[in-house]
Amino acid sequence: MKPFASHVTAALLAACFALPALTASAAESPAAHGPAGAPAAAPAPAPAVAKPDLNLGSTKFTAVCAACHGADGNSGTPVNPKLAQQHPQYLVKQLQEFKAGKRVSPVMQPMAAQLSDADMKNIAFWAASQKAKTGFAKDKDLVALGERIFRGGIADRQVAACASCHSPNGAGIPAQYPRLAGQHADYVATQLTAFRDGARTNSPQMTAVAARLNDREIRAVADYVAGLR
Template sequence: MNRLCKSLKVFQFAVAAGLAAGLSMAASADPAKPDIARGQAIASQVCAACHGADGNSAGGAYPKLAGQHAEYLVKQLRDFKPQGGKPPLRNNLIMAGFAAVLSDQDMINVTAWFSSQTPKPGFAHDVKTVALGQTIWRGGIADKGVPACAACHGPTGQGIPIQYPRLSGQWSEYVVAQLNAFQQGTRNNSDPMRQIAHRMSDDEIKAVADYAAGLH
């Protein structure tokens, strides 16, 4: 926690001072065009402590961002911010602090950097649940109204830009935590996922998360 707070304070100071590294809050002339060099600077100074400089985090407490769809990542960063006087759709105090000091252009830049990086492969670890995880991923759980994960995230977990994230190789612990967050109401930025998570048991969530970790 101290390391995260220190990183946030350093970034906020850098923005205020207008350092030459390019962490500027001002939008460029073309706000839709990413500046990957600036994105790399933000990633190395702010995000690397948790997500790794190239987006390959060291463990399941933090998601892998390498190779993730940039548009999806931008949406997630915006969802950590309060909107229209309402609480943020994703309740995470640490990420709320980081997102608060990022302009839209900063978000576009840093997510473009992470999207351009190569994700390291993951692995399924529990041989006893692979069959169940595969069944849920490919066919869902019919009697509970749970659709196949592959319908949105793709047969190999590559996802669909803007709408659905890449889950291939993602840490299973992180996927479990997010499904639990949808269940508990601390993540409210996807009604379909909220409904799906509520219909799944803990064992089903763990099985499909572990299966997704091993997708390539």
């Protein structure tokens, strides 16, 4: 009888020592495998970002924008901005803010309201692909003042140099600050005045800068950037 008991005891001890390994294996299995031991599914890839369609952008621009901004994005009317060669991210942002009412314009809000996000992207990248026509400074008495402000700011009023954000040649910094080179002086002056007077509120940075400029300084800066190339 003793040998039999000894064998039973040995078998029980072996089973007990085996349990932790079995338990660990069972706990590990669901984390490492899917149903029935299949490998876990890989994370789904991020959806591809659609590229802008310049052909659709050209078509939509002609239908919606060309009457005011010119067939190639070079507006011939001083109150309407040139859009050719403008940074596309900046144009998309402005269109989205017109549509949302964050930037107020009785003309542009209904225009933007009919555009989808894809339309805005296509239009913006098409306009950016067009060559901007050069402009000219018109007031030689103001252009020197405009250059001083654009390049050096106004230290005693803490007005930063325009060139620090819009670059010395007015090309701007893509996705952050718009191109100003060659833009109509009338349009630039109108926007600076709107920022200063609170009529345009979609850029706190520009509101702070324009608030420190008088009418003559605004006209001077606007005339100077019109002649930048």
